[in-house]
Amino acid sequence: MTMTTLFAALFYLAALLFSVGLIYRIRDYARTPAPLVIPTTPAPRTVGGVAMRMAREVFFFESLFKGNLWTWAFGWLFHVGLALVLLRHLRYFIDPVWDWVIFIQPFGIYAGLVMVAGLAGLWARRIFVDRVRFISTPSDHLMLALIIAIALSGLFMKFVSHTDVIAVKNFFIGLLHFNLQALPSDGILYAHLSMIATLMIIFPFSKLLHAPGLFFSPSRNQADNSRDKRHLSAWAAKLESGK
Amino acid sequence: MAAEIKAPAYRQFSIAPAIQPGSMADTKTFVANEKIQEAIGFPPALVDDWHDRAIAKMGELLSKYRSFKVYMDACVHCGACSDKCHYFIGTADPKNMPVARQDLMRSVYRRYFTIPGKLFPKLVGARDLTREVLDEWYNYFHQCSECRRCSVFCPYGIDTAEITMAAREILNSIGYGQKYSNEIIGKVHKIGNNLGLPGPALTDTLEGLEEDVKEATGIDVRFPIDVKGAEVLLITPSADFFAEPHIDSLIGYAKVFHAAGISWTLSSKASEAGNFGMFIGNYQQLREIAMRVREAALDLGVKRVVVGECGHAWRVAYSFWNTLTGVGSGAADPYAMQLQKQLDHRYKQPMHICEVTWDLIERKVIRLDKEANDKHIITYHDSCNVARGSGMGDVFGGQFDIPRNIIRAAANNYVEMAEGTTREQTFCCGGGGGLLTDDLLDLRVKGALPRMEALHNVTETHGVNFMATICAICKAQFTKVLPYYGFDRRTVGGVHQLVSNAIRLGDK
Incomplete structure (x- = not known):
């Protein structure tokens, strides 16, 4: 029971830090003014066009595709795999499980493999391409190691040593209702869960901020309409009234 | 630093070089002095x-x-x-x-x-x-x-x-x-332009140009300055007033206005389109330098503001002027309205000279004789600030197509450089952003490598002998750097230089 309490506490803490940290960051980005119109042109002239540009960046990594095909391929596979895996894991948090979540279960398994392949490719580039090696910090390697370890421990429980998924589900549903249920005592599961909690905790303090950051990137989210619409930030407007 | 400056060899394949840590660690541009x-x-x-x-x-x-x-x-x-x-x-x-x-x-x-x-x-x-x-x-x-x-x-x-x-x-x-950028900003405030060309010298230069054009064409093409009530205020980089090949484009603008019958004027107060405030990232300088243009437009009572061939100036004008000076449209505040009421909003404000010229060509207000440029086999270098920091016309990518359209209308021989080196992926000339100084010449020569490779390829395959561009810094940089790569320095020139060669003046 002590491990159950420990993990419950860990996940409450991780969820708190993750959400509060992320909300704080997003509010900070949203409140920081963008005084000048700086879209990387040619850029869409309308808000609808900007939404399309952003959607292509979010779903297809358009700029990265132009930049480097290998990085794009590995990165895109990893992110798509991760998205499917996360959706697959919804079954641990909802009851009864939605039909489409049941439908994607088998794909989620392949996605786990694809995700590891993508991460391995990204790591190989970090090690073997001299330019990327030069810019890599220890935390860049550790981040890859952490996510690969999370994926491998998850796949291990799927393919090698099953854990009691019903009990895991009861544990998480219990967490959502502040009603503690026993977590199966399973070393691999402990490893899997503690690494996930770690990832959640470091998210708002690390380069994982690229996820919200993209939406606030002025070179991507601004419309190219500077001659038709006067764009003035609050601090820049003050200079004017001082005149 | 004392070593002789040499162009790097062209690459066999356009792939990234193996890294050489520290190879440019000692390259340090001159530091600004106290004054x-x-x-x-x-x-x-x-x-x-x-x-x-x-x-x-x-x-x-x-x-x-x-x-x-x-x-x-x-x-x-x-x-x-x-x-x-x-x-x-x-x-x-x-x-x-x-x-x-x-x-x-x-x-x-x-x-x-x-x-x-x-x-x-x-x-x-x-x-x-x-x-x-x-x-x-x-x-x-x-x-x-x-x-x-x-x-x-x-x-x-x-x-x-x-x-x-x-x-x-x-x-x-x-x-x-940095000495270079900050000294230039000082000159803009003190004298009115980056090159420190005082008003009387400017007037002399323009009079000389009128004589030159009269001699060459027999026609009185005017180069007016400080004319109140002119329709167009032209803001152009000061290099256009005397540097080669820039001056040939200035002659081109004047001929376009002449042929179209548009009254225009330069301003001695704002005799500079360039705005190095952007290069040093200083909003206050950016604004103060831009403000000269607002003041000149209000003083002269013009209906339109047009910008000459200058890359970063066009970025500042297109993307920032409306924010900084209220020159564009779409403002409700009294400050911006003061200027906007005066301007003619049937036209975009500000407008690039290429937008003006292309519109006149399309409407057949001006006519060009392409044969006049037959000695040139032309390619076009997209300048970075135009390509990636601004737009032209009302269509997506107009900043790429409008200058090309003008060249095609003014000449018979046009060739594109390799994909991946043009349009939004264009390579910088190597001298932009406040680096156009001789104490960084080694860097400038090396930085020009990708563009020189692309140019070299079209000279080999198509016999290209002229690279048109619409940026004063590109023109100055290439004029200096081309010889290091074995090209004639006169290979570079302005788009309006080609227009100048081809435009019909007298019998329209």
Whole structure:
């Protein structure tokens, strides 16, 4: 029971830090003014066009595709795999499980493999391409190691040593209702869960901020309409009234 | 530094060079002296408490510029930008990779503004701001031309130019400014233009031009200055008044206005389109320099503001002038309305000279004889600030098509350079962003490598002998650098130089 309490506490803490940290960051980005119109042109002239540009960046990594095909391929596979895996894991948090979540279960398994392949490719580039090696910090390697370890421990429980998924589900549903249920005592599961909690905790303090950051990137989210619409930030407007 | 400056060899394949750490570590542009610094309100020399003031300034910029803040956090070190910078391709110094250049700043940001950097600096690549780091900032943030090519390829749109601008703003705020840019900004305020050409000299030059054109064509083409009530105020880089080949484009603009019957004027107050305030990332300078144009437009009572061939000036005019001076449309505030009421909003404000000329060509108001340019086999170099920092016309990518349309209308022989080196992926000339100074000539020669390779290819395959462009810095840079690669310096010229050759003046 002590491990159950420990993990419950860990996940409450991780969820708190993750959400509060992320909300704080997003509010900070949203409140920081963008005084000048700086879209990387040619850029869409309308808000609808900007939404399309952003959607292509979010779903297809358009700029990265132009930049480097290998990085794009590995990165895109990893992110798509991760998205499917996360959706697959919804079954641990909802009851009864939605039909489409049941439908994607088998794909989620392949996605786990694809995700590891993508991460391995990204790591190989970090090690073997001299330019990327030069810019890599220890935390860049550790981040890859952490996510690969999370994926491998998850796949291990799927393919090698099953854990009691019903009990895991009861544990998480219990967490959502502040009603503690026993977590199966399973070393691999402990490893899997503690690494996930770690990832959640470091998210708002690390380069994982690229996820919200993209939406606030002025070179991507601004419309190219500077001659038709006067764009003035609050601090820049003050200079004017001082005149 | 004393070594002879030589062009690097063309690459066999257009792939990134193997990195050579430190190869440009000692390349340091001249530091501004006390007089230059004080003239534009910066501390005269490196202040004693530079460390604390630099960090404080960084904090201020992080709160004022969303771009800077988001770009400090968002990078994942994916390396997509790492082989995109012309200075990296030409020098192989890994700190000239966009991501590594950003990291010079990001490492300090992490140390002072993030929890992991405060707790585990080594782990996340965070560094204290030491004197060595400061010098590294100075050297490498003056090896970036703010061309934004890297931002095209970044999955988060991180624009190294924004970080370079922030770095230069911090350096200036602690008295560690660059001689070249800051001296020029001083001249703009004192004399009215970057080249320090005083009013009377300017008038003389323009009179001389009228005589030259009369001699060559037999026609009285005017070069008016400070004419109240003219329809168009032309704001053009001061290099157009006397530098070669710039002056040939100025003659081209004058002929276009003459042939179309548009009254126009230059301004002695705003005799400069360039705005180096952008290069040093200083909003106040950017605004003050732009304000001269507002004042000139109000004084002269013009209906339209048109900008000559200048890359960064067009970015400032197109993207920033409406913010800075209220010249465009779509404002409700009295300040902007004052100017906007005066201007004719059937036209975009401001307008690029290429937009004006292309519109006149399309409406057949002016006519061009293509044969006049038959000695030229022409290619077009997209200037970075036009390509990636502005637009033209009402259509997506107009900044690429309109200049090309004009060239095709003015000449018979036109050839594109290789894909990946043009349009939004164009390579900087190697001299933009405040680096067009002889103390950085080695860097400028090396930075021109990718463009020279592309030019070399079309000279080999198509016999190209003329590279048109619409930027005063590109023109000056190529004029200087082309000979290092074995080209004639007169290979570069303006789009309106071609228009000037071809336009019908008398019998229209």
